[in-house]
Amino acid sequence: MGNQTVTQASNYFDLQGLEQLRQKTKTNDKETIREVANQFESMFASMLIKSMREANAAFETESPFNNQQTKFYTDMQDKQLAVDISRHGSLGLADALVRQLDPTSIVRPQSVPQKQLMMPEQEPEMMSLTTKENTTDFKKPDQLQASLQTKINDSALQHKVESADDVNTNASAQKVDFSSPSSFIATLLPYAQKAAKSLGISPEVLVAQSALETGWGKKVLQTANQQSSFNLFNIKSHNSWQGESVNKSSLEVEDGVGVQRRSNFRVYENLHESFKDYTNFISNNKRYEQALQQGDNADRYIEELQQAGYATDPQYADKIKAIMNSDNFQSVVAGDNNNG
Template identity: 30%
Template sequence: MRSAAVTDFSQYAQLRAQARSDDPAALRATAKQFEALLLQQMLKSMRAASLGDDVLGGEQTQFYQEMFDQQIAQHLAAGRGLGIADLMIRQMQNGDVSRQTSDVRRDPVSTLAPLPRASESSVSPSSQALANAASVDAAPLASHGSRLTPHEFVRSILPYAEKAAAELGIPARVLVAQAALETGWGQQMMRRADGRPAFNYFGIKADTRWQGEKVQTMTREFENGEMRRRSAEFRAYDSRAAAFDDYVRFLKSNPRYAQALRHGGDAARFTSGLQKAGYATDPAYARKIQHIADGQTMKAALQAARPVRLIQT
């Protein structure tokens, strides 16, 4: 792949034209230009860190040196580069996934147990939709051996989130968002010692009240404003349905969350109530859930998941 000369300004006009026509090639070209700018800044910083000025140099030498650096940066970016352009392309093709997941915990972080946050509707899903979902309820999240996309993650838990959300009286997307926050959109699910998924979507710990299976894993908790890693035991479930059912029971049976459940259908009031009750040590827990619930990644995933279920029914 040959690089254009930095003095050829027609390349930028062509790039603007491609962008206006939604040409897919414009995405790669823009990413390459961005990487070239970064490389140019790196070269400039390296020269600025030199021990002293060239005694034979001057303004004219500096001018041509800068042009040379710009051309070298363009040439390097036109090839394999540093991989920055490829990373940008993957991120932009996934919409705002990177922005959304920047707030996602890679490990369960709650002090006690997780709570739900729902979606656009608190209407209970049809029995047929749940029956369809039950056929894959206990299946691994990524049986094909690859990582889940946000769309696949939402599709795998949406029927159970809608059922639980209907019982709690909140939008289903909130519960999906909380599960996404706790599990990194399903990519950081807790697993048993033999590798089977624990289906713990809400970071609920296995305290003395829990008589079921447990899984030991590392978690992150805030203490005195600082995040610390600790090992803790969490509840393990046989299926997605069991996980969401237990989440509802956990909230309703625990008096400390009574105020959170008096949300009046207000999702923000529900999540802030969970945080105030000590559901998680993260001081931004409620805000992070709302951020994911209202994000474009969630909206696109819900739109992609629901038509499939409508066809099945």
């Protein structure tokens, strides 16, 4: 705009800024529309403040500070407050006026292809059971069972949860094996069995859900110091959450359009805490009652979970069912159960 810039009045005594604004209204440019909208919002805010002062006038009749001099300075303060409110767009009235007078100023969200809709910081290729890291031949169950035996003996079984007393809740530096989909399943299945028993659902659906949410463990959210959040289900932090949180960008689907949003996500000390909080989150939330009524029908459970608003991805339930019902997934689960 060069020297056409409008000088915004920074206080209600700034008559020069208002006079320049009056002159620029003849141009009807975008910047002038914004400044006029701000001034209108300032007037509206001033009326609101004045109304509130008048409503409280009855309580000030006996006050020793109720005199003309005090009212004069209070009025000055209120008018300046109205100007500051408009400058910061606190009421949002100016934004609404600009959108009405200049529709071209509206920034619409960019459409994102459906195949790119995924969980926070998750890469699409991580959703596949046949990742590059997976060198196990899923078509040979006997070979798979033999190859997993060492891993189960060395790592997975040490995390198996037989009772609440068997869990080391202080294992903040807990090591997990997410090097492949098979090791991911073997590591999480004992925790899923414990949580599923408490919820009255199928453990397989919990493993498949965490696989989708974290890209088979490769995209578990990291804290500011690059430590694992152990948030296997990407549960967000709300007002009731008293623990640590991490702020991350996630892709949400709003009216069929993918939009990037930043949200706070919960941080846990270990895998046990993640499954424990998921159990509490689902069982204590009334909107998931219908999902819990499906029992061990895993397909219906995840469908009702999506219907209740657990995730915004319209294909959330279908993606989890595709993982859970695949022959590869079922063969690994069956092999681990046989060794349990």
